[in-house]
Each structure stands twice: as C-alpha cells, then as structure tokens.
Amino acid sequence: MSKLITLIIDDKQVEAKEGERLLWVALDNGIYIPHLCDLRMARRTVASCRLCFVEIEGLPNPVTSCTQTVSEGMVVRTRSPRVDRLLRTGFELLLSNHRLHCAKCAKNKRCELQKIAKERGLKLKLTRLRQLVKEAQIDESPGVFCYDSSKCVLCGRCIWADQEQVKVGAIGFIRRGIGRKVATFEDGLLADSICTQCEACVKICPVGAFYLKEDERKPYKIKKEC
Amino acid sequence: MDPSADEQELIRAAVGTVLQDLGIERASLIPILQGVQNRLGYLPSLAMRQVAEALQLPEVEVFGVGTFYNQFRLNPPGKHQIKVCMGTACHMMGGHIILESFERRLSILEGETTPDREYSLERVACVGCCALAPVVVVDDNVEARVSPIRVDGILLTFDIERQQEERQEKREEGREP
Numbered sequence A: 001m002s003k004l005i006t007l008i009i010d011d012k013q014v015e016a017k018e019g020e021r022l023l024w025v026a027l028d029n030g031i032y033i034p035h036l037c038d039l040r041m042a043r044r045t046v047a048s049c050r051l052c053f054v055e056i057e058g059l060p061n062p063v064t065s066c067t068q069t070v071s072e073g074m075v076v077r078t079r080s081p082r083v084d085r086l087l088r089t090g091f092e093l094l095l096s097n098h099r100l101h102c103a104k105c106a107k108n109k110r111c112e113l114q115k116i117a118k119e120r121g122l123k124l125k126l127t128r129l130r131q132l133v134k135e136a137q138i139d140e141s142p143g144v145f146c147y148d149s150s151k152c153v154l155c156g157r158c159i160w161a162d163q164e165q166v167k168v169g170a171i172g173f174i175r176r177g178i179g180r181k182v183a184t185f186e187d188g189l190l191a192d193s194i195c196t197q198c199e200a201c202v203k204i205c206p207v208g209a210f211y212l213k214e215d216e217r218k219p220y221k222i223k224k225e226c
Numbered sequence B: 001m002d003p004s005a006d007e008q009e010l011i012r013a014a015v016g017t018v019l020q021d022l023g024i025e026r027a028s029l030i031p032i033l034q035g036v037q038n039r040l041g042y043l044p045s046l047a048m049r050q051v052a053e054a055l056q057l058p059e060v061e062v063f064g065v066g067t068f069y070n071q072f073r074l075n076p077p078g079k080h081q082i083k084v085c086m087g088t089a090c091h092m093m094g095g096h097i098i099l100e101s102f103e104r105r106l107s108i109l110e111g112e113t114t115p116d117r118e119y120s121l122e123r124v125a126c127v128g129c130c131a132l133a134p135v136v137v138v139d140d141n142v143e144a145r146v147s148p149i150r151v152d153g154i155l156l157t158f159d160i161e162r163q164q165e166e167r168q169e170k171r172e173e174g175r176e177p
C-alpha cells in the first residue's frame, strides 16, 4: 500500500498515490496532457510519442509526464513556452508521417490527433515539414476491420493489446527508421497470419490506422457539420 | 521461394546447434540470430519461426529484430553479390540510378536475391573510395564510376561466364559415357 501524497498541477491541488505516473494523475483529475503511446495498464512505459511534456519546478528541462512518477509537494505546469514548442514540433513530425484526410477517415471526430490539435490550438496541417506518406496502404483482409499503415503514428498501443492483453502475438514493429511499421510476421496479410480478429487493436488505436469497415461508410452522416 | 527438403533439414540442424550453444533466453535473441546467420549465410523464415518457438516469443518479434538491424539478411546471398554504394559522394553522383538499374535488370529489389540465387543486391554506406563515385562492389571487385551501361556490362560478363561453364559441363558430360 503506497501512501497518499499531495501535489500541485496547474495551481490545482490534487491527491495521488506515491509513485503513480504523473500523466495519469493529471488525466484522472481532469487536467489534459496530450499523449499517444502510454497506456495505464502497461507494465512498461515506452515514452516514444514525445507529446506529454510538462515542466516540474526544480527540474531544469521539461520531462515526459508518462515516465515521471509523482512525489509529495511536486509542482507541475502542463503549459509553458518550452512545453508548447516541444509539442508543436513533435506533433508536426507525427503528422508528416500520417496520411491526413480527415473528412473521409473512419475515425473522424474520434481521433486522438484531432483531440490534441483542438486542445492545444494546433493545426492539422503541415507548415514546416513535407508529407512523407502519400498513398494509402490498406490491408482489407480481416472480416470486419482494416489496417491502413499510412495512418499509423507508431504509438505501439495495438502491439501491447495484441501481445499483452489478448496474448496473440500476431503483430509487432518491423524494420526501422522511415521503414518502421506495424506488421505481421514477414509483413503478410492479417488474415494469413495468426491474427484471431479479436478487434482489440481496433479498439485501442488512437487514429484511423485500425478501423471498422462499417465506420468507413458512415462519414457522410457528418457532412453538414463540415 | 520455399526451401527444399534438404535445405529445411540443414536449417533445422543449424538452429538446433545454435540454440544448444546459446540457450533459450530472451536476452540471447540477437546472438542466436547472429549464430544462425553465421551458419546459413542468412535468416530463413523457417529459422526465425523455430527461434521464436524455442524462446516462446511471437514470430513477428523475431522478424522485427531481424529487420531492424542491418547486419541481418533475410535472403540467401547470391552466387554473385552486388553492393551498390549509397554513401554521400556516391549518392551525389547518382548511386540510386545505378541501384535502380540493377533492380530493373535483375527484377528484384534492394535486399533481395534472384530466384536462381545467381545474384543478390544490397546497398551499402561508403566503401571508402569516394573519388571513384559512384562505386559498386561486385563480389570482391570495386567497379569505379559506374554508369547504367556498365551495369549491363557487368551482368553480361557473368551471363557469358555462365554460358561457357554450362557448355563446358555439357561437353564433359558428353565425353563421360
């Protein structure tokens, strides 16, 4: 049993269990911090998306809140010019490798990237970088869902779901650098792999990379809002 | 291209020996793959599956490691190994055009081997003679200032060599009985 401590996030006093990860303490208390790669249930924090930076009093540089554990008397700021700058750059880097076509995307309005953009006043557009992915690369082989690697932001959530949650082990990261992607053994179709089509990856994917086929046809409903 | 029964046997034996030497710890995955590649010259699909099973890892995890590191190759080395330099100087002098020429002529992509295992094609980063850019290393010979025409020339030489060998063999066979 860990003891309760108090800390201050954005002038708000909050209680938490000692040693909890700051990101989740903030989110539980209604304070938003952008994040993609960390999962509350995961044993290991990968800290690969680099979006969850915060400033902590006494520390010289911003830190990723998903790797930072809370302690008594900690004073946290979720916004500062430095934090905002790190987020802006990190976010644009992710967008540059994400095929943007929100209006027709199955995850439109439920996308984590859209949420981050809205919360932090960022544009879903590239201003300083070139778009890396241009064409859709869609695996439609599973029965009810698809996998479009051109939308994947490499957060690794689906791999956690596949390997740790449902313990199938059909997908993982392959290659590296610009060729890095989520794929099956030998980069084949999902239907030809050991994938059981349990849809755990679809539920956990924060963007439109894993999506239900039925959602793809829906977007016309929201037309009038645009 | 599926390996023949003989090859499968060879692969199984090689992986078996390596696993015996190095154990089946998750932490030894890279040394194990290195050992397998040392014995077989590459990491066949079957070997990766076998390693995954022994280490109780998802197959894709082993494939992920095999594709992450440059030192691992997933295709058998060809009889003739072609390495196209993509270092800065060669890149500036059109190394990618040379690579493309090879890809087109051999109908394989970089990192692959022709189905007859005559040629394998790779890209390398700087072989240390930038003044000769663009450079291609064919087997152990450095080819300097390569042009697409030279690509045809290199492959033609090998083709002729092979035809001669085949003719020679036929002649010998004819003499034997």
Ligand code: SF4
Pocket: A151, A152, A153, A154, A155, A156, A157, A158, A159, A182, A204, A205, A206, A207, A209, A210
């Ligand atoms: S497919 Fe989705 S969940 Fe999986 S790594 Fe890509 S963005 Fe993350």
Ligand code: FES
Pocket: A034, A035, A036, A037, A038, A046, A047, A048, A049, A050, A051, A052, A064, A065, A066, A067
């Ligand atoms: S949530 Fe912290 S780096 Fe991704």
